[in-house]
Amino acid sequence: MKRRVIHIDEEKCTGCGLCVHACHEGAIGLVGGKARLLRDDYCDGLGDCLPACPENAIEFIEREAAAYDEKAVIAEKMRRAQAEIHARMPAGGCPGSMAKTIVREAEPGAVSESGQAAPAHGVNSASNASSSENPFPAPAGGVSTVVNVPARLSNWPAQIKLTPVNAPYFQGCDLLVAADCTAFAYGAFHEDFLKGRVCLIGCPKLDGVDYTEKLAQIIAENNVRSVRVARMQVPCCGGLERAVRRAVAIAGSQNGAGAADAVVGVRGADITGGAVDAIGAVASSIPVQIDVISSDGRIVAVG
Template sequence: MKRTIIKIDEDLCDGCGICVEGCHEGALQLIDGKAVMVSDLYCDGLGACIPDCPQGAISLEEREAEPYNEEAVMERVVPKGEKVILAHLTHLRNHGELGFMQQGIDYLKKHNIRVDLSSLQKAVPQQAQQAPQAQQPYVFQPASVMPPQFPVQLHLINPMNPVFSGAHLLLAADCSAFVTPDFHQRFLKDKVLAIACPKLDRNLDTYVAKLIALIDTSGIETLTVVQMVVPCCSGLMKLVSMAREKAKRYIPVKKIVLNLQGGVQTEEWIQ
């Protein structure tokens, strides 16, 4: 499958080994004085190693690669001790890969490996003292319905994230949430989210490949497309149609078209 994974420029790499030490998943090794990714299985594609490289030799690319395997990673991480285990799980948490983090925790429980996981619980900041109304007229109110995963951009999501398994997927045009004040409550309830723009985004073949993986491998149950009435948005439904034609499984697809005021212009199930 196509997914995001790291790429190392051998000409820029000076073999310092900083990235190898920082990759708790064990995807990188020094071979003949150069950093080398030894297996796609161990690379989560989140790019935590990129800022570690003083030469700028590491970048991200979309290419065919084996799916990331958290159990295989844990087999390599556990012998390195508790600090490395916690660093790895914290890394997943901080990048929103909560499904993979839970798989890692389940691995520890399955193999009766005792690790203090209390640090994984994010501290909730104490509420700041209320400022005078004249100084702070706006009070943030979080949405009552939030996507269960991050990132949400279709280029960046990992179809193998367990959060997508058996889920109902909402694929929304980038603009749609900005013209619909109650977007979260109206469309996102009980769904996972991906967003895309068929006009401005590049490498649309990657979108089709990811949608196929979501259908066939993750087994999403339904796919709802929310797009704007403008012509450029029609490409979003074309991508879904291409993926559904190539996928081995059949899933119901609903198409919702919004007008420029954020109201629903049409809503229909696509056969």
């Protein structure tokens, strides 16, 4: 049917999110830092969002669109309310499982406006070198001089099994799905993999579950922009990669995404030192990258 719905000019949109809160039907969401009409049948055409936009980026247009579905809107509101409650509640009664975003203000070694460097942390930093005062001496070979490595984890919990599907930090994020061992095997994990990404970790062998369904739900319901996988070279880690591939394909089919835009690639050099090219495609417009790490901390080729 042809009816009145909103149109958002992405060129004018600054991603402030005011229209998202002004829309009581939940028809608008932030995708890739821009406001977007998520579903036609959630838009009632009344335009509560128009006066909320400081950039005049929203207007009414007449076009073919699904009829406003009040029942669907109410059902979605109830689902989101339940998800929000679940995200705020400690899972299994453990306060440490509550979903939260980690904001890091002053990183170790970072220079402040006053020109003073923030203190470095860690018992083996240069400022803690005295063996008489330090109950945890540096490993044989001397005191470590690497002290200015900031932590990049921005979400909690990080375990796939513990994190709520609709935790707020997933919305429009770049997602890293990493095997448990990767952060220990690869020294620069925080800078090379974790920086700028929401992180989920798991071990398909120890957890004994298939992550596909939960990952597909996270990707589809939160408009995840890209997915990167960091896994070990050992065969059992292949389950993590397969789960992500299937999840992205499922999420892509649910969102009507095409296969042409998504190529799975490997970053780094293979065992023989040669360059690694793209290795395949999945049915989604979400970019996916697979990184395989050897036990000696090198990024190697897939299989």
